[in-house]
Amino acid sequence: MASLYAQTNKTVRKATRYKNCASQAAAVQKNAGTEGCHVSSVNSGEASAVATGIMALGLNLKADKHTGQAEIGRAIPSRVGLKQKRNLKIEYECRSAEHSEKSDPKVPKWEPRNWKEHLNNIREMRKNKDAPVDHMGAEKCFDKDADPPVMRYQVLVSLMLSSQTKDQVTSAAMMKLRSHGLTVDSILKTDDKLLGELIYPVGFWKTKVKYIRQTTEILKWQYNGDIPNNVAELVKLPGVGAKMAHLAMDIAWNNITGIGVDTHVHRISNRLKWVKKETKSPEDTRIALESWLPKEYWSEINWLLVGFGQQICLPVGPRCTECLNREICPASKRLH
16 A cells, blocks of 8 residues: 555656646546546646556546645445545645746846936935925924824825825915814814815815815714824725825824825836836835835835926926936936
């Protein structure tokens, strides 16, 4: 019996050298259509040879293509009161090329060409910190002297207002809200008409009135007037998306959980080919960037690229001749 299973192992090891074989199961069954060998699915390329070897040993093999496990047993006709079937479990490694690339430390991780040069040049162009985001962005709109829960609430509101809105307009709305009283309790006491007047003319201001009202009520009753301290709960709040959640975690909680990707970051990342293939949305861009960009850079990327997009890499008519990356930017020749 020991010799029998040694031969079995040798035969099956030959099968495991081949990948993906659900399509080969039919071939095995065709070649093994005799008594003493039944195959449900096999991870094997040389289906005929494996089937012949198994048949010669008088074995019964069943493999699960989902789990990658197979059972091999001696196919002896059943007799009353006699159980002679023995099982041998075999693990098949049937990994895709993509999985192998991720798990193999010898395979270098993809990263964009010249990305460090791009980044250093953008830092040089942003060193004066004179873009609108530097003076009127979300990091500049809240009261730094307020109690921590109030400060965090103001950060969240400023991020909610900033969506589809220029920094200058967001800053003006935040100044009016803070003069009125920008706390959870004061906003709950403010009717929608006045709230709308305070935030007008931010983009989609009527919708944002509703979202601010609903979110503030949730914060009051579920979070004791504070904001959630994790992305999963932040994005459940009305009017709060992934970009806002990651920026809120960074600014309000000093916890870097992801890259805040807005239209500027999305546009510039695609122009510089910082994504392996073109992305269609800011969220797709965030996922692509986080797959290769070292985490030590995550916090500054939003601030750097937003200001760069406001001053140099404009949506329409980018100032490529003024850009230090003009010679190494994949989009420069196309854009000017």
